[in-house]
Amino acid sequence: MREMTKKFLEDAFAGESMAHMKYLIFAEEAEKKGLTNLAKLFKAIAYAEFVHARNHYTVLGKVGGMPDNIQQCINGENFEVNEMYPVYKETAKMQNENDAVRSTHYALEAEKIHEVMYRKAKQLVEEGKDYPEVKIYICSICGHTVEGSAPEKCPVCGSSREKYVEF
Known part of the structure; x- marks a missing residue:
């Protein structure tokens, strides 16, 4: 791939990736405010931005x-x-x-x-x-990550077990 095209695709990947995350953050905020349809719009367009980022990353030969x-x-x-x-x-x-x-x-x-x-x-x-098939827990405040079970208190930010999201 020619250097200018590569640079532009890398920049586009970065921009689409940031848009994806930003829209998911906005969706979470809309949900907190009870704006479920607006949250759905943010999530839908975030997915489109993910598709764009994936396409650029794939064309760059990164996968x-x-x-x-x-x-x-x-x-x-x-x-x-x-x-x-x-x-x-x-x-x-x-x-x-x-x-x-x-x-x-x-x-x-x-x-x-x-x-x-x-x-x-x-x-x-x-x-x-x-x-391995194991539950993974992420602290929704700081991102602390643990396998197995969530701690009573997050060792990084001090949040309670209830703040962990299970995957």
Whole structure:
């Protein structure tokens, strides 16, 4: 693929991905306010943005075999843990942006767990196995991720077990 087309598709993927997430956030807010039809509109268009992002990512040749796909996840989580979030967090501290410090801390702690989970998944896939059938719980406040059962209290943000979403 020619460089300009590649760059444009990468930018389009990023834009569509952000739109997808933004619309899901707006859908959640609309639901909280009882605006169920507006929430449905946000969700529907978010799905369209996902389709666009998926198409761009596929055309870029980024979807490969499962070990390669998982390695992309490992690489991304590792970058976030070791480079991105530590710098973002320290910058927020330096600038006395306490909400940003908290947000980046929450993400950093969750990404550490995600990298470990993806490494386990890659090993299993390389052995011809699926990930174990296990309940996964995500804290809806900070993103803390745990397998098996949700803790009484989130070790990252202190939220109660009720704030965890089961997958």
